[in-house]
Amino acid sequence: MRPLLLLPMLWSSLALAHPGADAHRGATEHQPCNQVEVSVRRSQALIDEGRLDEADAEVVRAARCGVPLQALRLPQAEIALRRGEPEQALPLVEAAVQEAPINATALLLRARTYAALERYEDAADDARSVARRAPTPEPWLRAAGYATSDPLLQTQILDEAIDARGPLPVLIRAAAQAQYDAGQLNRAVSTLERVDSTANHLALAGDWLAPTHPDRAKKTYLQALELAHASRATPHRRALIEHIESALETL
Numbered sequence: 001m002r003p004l005l006l007l008p009m010l011w012s013s014l015a016l017a018h019p020g021a022d023a024h025r026g027a028t029e030h031q032p033c034n035q036v037e038v039s040v041r042r043s044q045a046l047i048d049e050g051r052l053d054e055a056d057a058e059v060v061r062a063a064r065c066g067v068p069l070q071a072l073r074l075p076q077a078e079i080a081l082r083r084g085e086p087e088q089a090l091p092l093v094e095a096a097v098q099e100a101p102i103n104a105t106a107l108l109l110r111a112r113t114y115a116a117l118e119r120y121e122d123a124a125d126d127a128r129s130v131a132r133r134a135p136t137p138e139p140w141l142r143a144a145g146y147a148t149s150d151p152l153l154q155t156q157i158l159d160e161a162i163d164a165r166g167p168l169p170v171l172i173r174a175a176a177q178a179q180y181d182a183g184q185l186n187r188a189v190s191t192l193e194r195v196d197s198t199a200n201h202l203a204l205a206g207d208w209l210a211p212t213h214p215d216r217a218k219k220t221y222l223q224a225l226e227l228a229h230a231s232r233a234t235p236h237r238r239a240l241i242e243h244i245e246s247a248l249e250t251l
Contacts (some may be wrong), residue, residue: 043075059166086116104130120146137165199227214251
């Protein structure tokens with residue numbers, strides 16, 4: 001199963017934020033070569049807006065004005081990838097990674113390119129490399145997302161994520177799901193039943209246990225119900241309590 005890949009890109013090689021493509025139009029049209037930085041930044045804005053032909057023209061103009069090739073590889077690769085041409089994007093982004101092996105932007109773009117070529121293990125490796133240096137859990141989830149066709153690899157990535165970032169609820173939930181998908185029911189339930197588990201985690205563990213381990217499922221549901229009643233009143237909490245109570249009635 002191919003993972004859904006919706007991963008927005010920010011180019012660290014073009015680090016300044018841009019105000020939109022049209023904000024740079026006058027400078028790029030009337031000052032052919034003394035505003036090359038503006039031209040490159042405008043190409044980024046055009047790509048973000050989906051105006052790929054215009055972005056391509058801006059990249060060509062920047063190259064004609066002497067912008068170094070290495071500064072243009074990422075925009076060129078992004079344009080090719082968005083056009084559905086990952087084979088053309090790959091050599092460009094591989095060259096960018098070779099020049100800057102720890103550039104997170106280049107690595108994540110190569111990961112997207114690998115994924116478009118259905119090289120999911122390679123994609124996961126690149127995203128994982130970025131995640132090891134990132135301060136938040138999101139890159140770990142991205143890396144795991146590339147490995148949905150290989151649940152065992154996915155569990156390895158998420159285990160490493162928990163070791164690196166601690167037992168954050170979002171990582172616990174993702175790791176348990178990966179373990180469950182890999183056929184590791186007991187391990188998945190144990191992950192959800194960690195000391196810092198939430199009512200949602202325990203309710204999910206009960207759902208997984210109910211078909212084959214009803215007694216254990218009942219105990220887990222009751223723990224989840226206790227936590228749910230102790231939590232802040234919200235529509236989600238009410239729905240969770242109703243789900244748990246309904247599940248208990250069927251056991």
